[in-house]
Amino acid sequence: MSLGKTAVVLGGSMAGLCAAGALAPHFEEVLVLERDELPADAEHRRGVPQSKHPHFLLNSGRRAIGELFPGFEDDLIAAGGLHLMPSMDAAYLERTGWASRKKSSMTMVYSSRILIERVLRDKVRELSNVVIREGVSVRGIETADGGGAQGRVTGVAFSSDKVGDERIDADLVVDALGRGSSVSDWLVAAGWAETPVQTLDAKVTYTSRWYDLPAPEARPAAWWWQHLVIMPTQHKGEHPPEHEFLVNFFPIEGGRTIACMGSWGIDMPRTTDDFVASAERVRAPLFAEAMAACDPVSEVHLTRSTGNKWRRYDKLPQVPSGIVFIGDAICAFNPFYAQGISAASGSALILRAHLDEAAASGQPLDQRFFKRFLAEQRKGLKVPWGMAMARDRGYECATGTETLPAWQRKIVAAMAWQAFNLITGAAREDAVIDEHFGRVFNLDESMADMMKNPRVLGGLVRHQVRTMLGRRTVPFGFDAQQDPPDTDWTPEAVDHPIEMAGTR
Structure with missing residues (x-):
């Protein structure tokens, strides 16, 4: 009808x-x-300035688009999108050092925003009763x-x-x-x-630059990873502002990558020289080294409407x-x-x-x-x-209708990191928590529902007890000044568990 x-x-x-x-x-x-006049191919346009930055297509989104447009994901991958498992294909620097590499239940499709949009435009144009007036x-x-x-x-x-x-x-x-x-x-x-x-502006600014990756055979031997993530420091002492940056070296189609740095309430580099200099001061030298091994193909793009x-x-x-x-x-x-x-x-x-x-x-x-x-x-x-x-309310620089009194903000800021550390730590060794956290990350489950799950709560308590006893089985906190190790710590890939009393 x-x-x-x-x-x-x-x-x-x-x-x-x-x-x-x-x-x-x-x-x-x-x-x-x-x-806008819409490009036929995957190209930037005036109405989508954020297309110059990394875009995660979360699983809930890729599934929803697939239901609306059957075949979308296959078409995106055929056009160059990368189907990866972040826990195996991403080097992830967390609070104390590099995280362990291991298999998980979560996969993602990586591509540029402009490719996602082009593939979706092509699917829309297949609908005979849809007309796009440009x-x-x-x-x-x-x-x-x-x-x-x-x-x-x-x-x-x-x-x-x-x-x-x-x-x-x-x-x-x-x-x-x-x-x-x-x-x-x-x-x-x-x-x-x-x-x-309702508003809350945590004064997030991020800046990106696109690069051509070296040919696969020309890449350093230590580059087992395709995606590089450097989380902000949780250390409260003296350090360069760049240690507060959230950093991505984000793989996209066509043998390219997007180097991106962002922060809450900190001025970000706008010129290519400042961008490179800031990259050299982030928490791990690998980011700047990776950029130096690539060929830049764009200027620096900055966004602050966030x-x-x-x-x-x-x-x-x-x-x-x-x-x-x-x-x-x-x-x-x-x-x-x-x-x-x-x-x-x-x-x-x-x-x-x-x-x-x-x-x-x-x-x-x-x-x-x-x-x-x-x-x-x-x-x-x-x-x-x-x-x-849950995250943005913890920043002192935040403004808007949803800001908190100073005493509540400090509690939120402290609890957000503690909860994050506990969950990510437990997820390394508990497949059930890992799966639920992946669902939360991908908007398939709320954090509140996850924390109501008795199995998740029990797993978190068990992990905390084992941590206090020095009985963790998956290492973490590998030296940020060195290359991330490529060891596969998936339980079935490890010959025997090890005691972790000496690991940070």
């Missing part, structure tokens, strides 16, 4: 494309309005009975250099205009109440009918936590399920429909939002 003649998606980035996939089975035509600026929305019990968004006003001003009636509109969306302001102008907004922002449309006294909100247009996250694409595609999957139900039951897309959708979307967004709050 068709739910209407026309659905309009505002914005053609990842969130908008996923929304188009959710809408296509239920409307005669889906029109995507995009300001070079179009959305100017406003058309409404009826704004703010009233029957208030509804009925259409969209837009313009282009080629055609000029236009408007179109819509049975459903999707706001996928990102952080800077003006839709909430347009709704207020039309008569709806101002949307409550605050968490949740527009709480679900709290409006009268929810507008005829419109839903996807991606950063409703909930934007600190990009450090790699939650944006997965949250957006998850919302699109929820939208498809609600549209499927409406089509099957013959129910109209009235205010009850939009209230139910917002309530279900809220449940999905609470998981990534809670994870972002």
